[in-house]
Amino acid sequence: MRNIKLTLEYDGTSFFGFQKQKRHRTVQNELETALKKLFQKNIHTIASGRTDSGVHAEGQVVNFHINSKIPFFKIEQGLNCYLPDDLAVIAAEEVSPKFHAQFSAKWKVYEYRILNSKTRSPLERFRAFHVPHPLSLLKMKRAARLFCGRHDFRAFESSGSRRKSAVRTIRQLSVQKKGREIVLTVTSNGFLYKMVRSMVGTLVEVGAGKLGLTDLKQIFTLKKRELVGATAPPQGLVLKRVIY
Numbered sequence: 001m002r003n004i005k006l007t008l009e010y011d012g013t014s015f016f017g018f019q020k021q022k023r024h025r026t027v028q029n030e031l032e033t034a035l036k037k038l039f040q041k042n043i044h045t046i047a048s049g050r051t052d053s054g055v056h057a058e059g060q061v062v063n064f065h066i067n068s069k070i071p072f073f074k075i076e077q078g079l080n081c082y083l084p085d086d087l088a089v090i091a092a093e094e095v096s097p098k099f100h101a102q103f104s105a106k107w108k109v110y111e112y113r114i115l116n117s118k119t120r121s122p123l124e125r126f127r128a129f130h131v132p133h134p135l136s137l138l139k140m141k142r143a144a145r146l147f148c149g150r151h152d153f154r155a156f157e158s159s160g161s162r163r164k165s166a167v168r169t170i171r172q173l174s175v176q177k178k179g180r181e182i183v184l185t186v187t188s189n190g191f192l193y194k195m196v197r198s199m200v201g202t203l204v205e206v207g208a209g210k211l212g213l214t215d216l217k218q219i220f221t222l223k224k225r226e227l228v229g230a231t232a233p234p235q236g237l238v239l240k241r242v243i244y
Contacts, residue, residue: 010087038079114126151167
């Protein structure tokens with residue numbers, strides 16, 4: 001039995017997230033449909049993690065087990081023949097039988113793009129969060145440092161999660177100005193449900209002067225969801241890569 005690892009890229013705009021659903025179009029549904037066409041059998045895929053509706057990926061990782069002699073490079077080519085235009089396999093390889101896309105992952109890297117401009121961009125409406133009022137990059141950078149390290153992030157978790165623990169470690173959270181955009185890049189050993197988008201919403205309020213560093217420290221101390229900024233929309237979020 002072979003263990004095949006796939007790296008996926010997708011535009012999440014028209015997907016109801018990654019996880020398979022009966023009544024909605026999802027990444028997993030499309031991928032497993034393509035796998036069935038290629039191998040003529042039902043195949044279950046394991047992902048590094050779920051992405052929500054509207055969230056994109058440049059480096060989502062999945063694995064599956066198959067008893068087939070088809071070379072991995074032909075698996076990549078074959079799947080891309082069957083997959084829709086907004087989903088592609090960008091790499092395929094055979095890995096150790098012990099490899100598990102979710103449990104073998106050490107770090108995940110997400111990027112969030114904020115279009116900080118008075119004028120909205122029709123071309124970026126599915127790729128960035130438009131914030132028309134000025135944001136202080138310096139304040140956001142200072143606040144970002146407080147997220148780094150090992151913390152209980154339950155205040156930044158939306159309802160609906162089944163996680164036993166809300167403790168996560170953020171290795172890096174950078175805030176950079178790129179033209180009209182503010183780009184946030186976060187690396188963590190795991191993320192809670194809508195955690196990144198809640199962090200972004202909070203940092204936007206810090207940048208707008210609605211929250212200060214003292215407020216942010218209080219959020220970590222009290223762990224109350226109502227103190228956190230509004231959850232940022234999904235279209236600015238991209239799963240950049242998974243580190244094993």
